[in-house]
Amino acid sequence: MLKVNIEQKGYGNHIVLKNVLLEIDTPGIYGVIGKNGQGKTTLFKCILGLENYVGKSWLNGKSVNMQTTAWCSAEPAVYDELTSKEFYRFYNHLTGDKESSDTLLFELPTDKLIKEFSTGMKKKVYLNAVLQKEYDMYILDEPFNGLDIESNYCLMKYLKQLAKRSIVLVSSHIIDVLYKHCDGIFMVKNQEVKRYLKEEFDKIEEEFFK
Template identity: 30%
Template sequence: MIKIEGLKKKFGKIEVLKDISLEIGNSSVVAVMGPNGSGKTTLLKCILGLAKANEGNIYVKDCKINGNSAYKKHIGYMPQYSCFPDNLKVKEVIEMIKDIRGNNIVYDTELIEKLNIAEMYNKQIGQLSGGMKQRLSCAAAFLFNTEIIILDEPTAGLDPLSSEIVKTKILEDKQNGKLIIITSHIVSEVEVIADRIIYMLDGKIYFDEIKEKLYRLTGKENLNKAIAHKMTSGETRGAEQ
């Protein structure tokens, strides 16, 4: 569903992504992990067309990203920080997104109910708490039944109940054949929902493994220890290849 070939990205003189290549199919939850500044968010931004690659190609559903925006109709996105204009009401934000996405789309109204978005419909964004804004942002990402959902730190700032709803939704969508890409620092959360771990370090993919295989290769039974083992053993993707 997503194919990346030799992706390089620089911000000024700093090379943030160094020759990234990978392929991701549908019906999976892929976690992009790594320390701060490793290039996770930049990778997602390149897929979303928010940052323009210096070299390399990205294909989404076999369509090459080349400055066009049409491919984004297949993608739902939840940024790390909620970002709606303060003086708009919640219902106006939802209407706006519906207006942009098109009115002939089937909406997932069930999630709106589960996340209690209806109760804040007439409130202005500026009156919402950080958690409420995150709930709205999350609903906006899932609302349009897109085939690919990209979530940047999805549960950061969410209350435990909303966090559980989101995790359940991710697993449900995976069952329905969707591709979900998440970045997260919460290893316990990734352990539950992800099938595949892409670990980034210093702009490169340090390792890219199916979770079960990672456990098998490292002989560890929890993700934290498996990642730590990989890091200390120094087995990188390049070395494996």
Template identity: 40%
Template sequence: MIKIENLSKSYGDKQVLNTIDLKFKKGKVYGIVGENGAGKTTLFRCISGLENYKGNISYDSNNLKDHLGLLLTEPFFFSKITGKEYIQLLANSRQIKLSNIEDKNIFDLPLKQYASTYSTGMKKKLALTAILLQKNDVFILDEPFNGVDIQSNLIITDIIKKLKELQKTVIISSHIFSTLADTCDEIFLMKNGEIVKKVEQIDFNKLESEMKEFSIENRIDKLELK
């Protein structure tokens, strides 16, 4: 289990996260939703150890970073590394021996091509493949469906369901609410760096309606369209 207590993060005078308390259990899929700037990515970066923060993040094992696969919204790739070399690099970082990488290329990526030349969706699929092959216990997926084709979205959804079956901990952010409703056990709503609501599956439709009313209908009314 991952336990987050009084997590806060500031950049200068700007408070990005404010006293967040969360628990993430094994075998569960959690969604984090909120408008741009709500603090979702910063929260993920803190959990992953990429940011300094105030508060406490604990994990059943000693070092969460050694068990965590992070999929960033825009994964970074060295300019002269092929898709196959990237997968091998991430496997080496976990001391995982891989054979027949081509057979594990479920997204049919051009693995001999430089990853930096991939499209946005291809980069995301490559990064996801690499962290899956690391055999991690925790997965943080920041907008995994964004910029990815429909067929791949279906595959990613099934991957998340399989990770849950394998008792992994999965934390996802997405602007596509339906993808979260299909996979998540609980969804947390973030606003201005705080968790303002926790919703379980039975109330997902209600949360979606509330979000639409708040973020869409009221804004459109301000245009006074006629």
């Protein structure tokens, strides 16, 4: 179960989030939407403890950490001078896992340096690295950006599998995809985060553009 209580988060005098209370008590895919600059990434970073804020977040009664939660930022940093295989090993070293997974979500060349990859391929390297093992929670910031249609389909199919036992938080500007696959949607707007259940999705657009 995820519990988030952000009394206040800002940068200098600029308050981004205020009195945010979220609870997710069932596994599933949960979308996070909001216009540019409203605070989606900030919300994720607060939950993950990557930003200081007034408040606290818990996953299954404990602070959220990288052992229990997978995190993929919108523009993840991969090391250009490594091959994909070396990067998976490097990532595992960071998370304290000894073994690399034999089965990876996306097929990629293993003998080329990452600097020779396209933007989408680099994103796939990072997603492959993060998704090597199972976590209690996944937080993916705009994971569909940069991926082709087939890869997006493949990623969503995989997330749906994970969502049978884990909480999957996904931000995206492609609202239709979220409507189709999410169990709930959170809208970040005017410092608040509002939750919409599946049967309330038809109210989202009006509220979003208001």
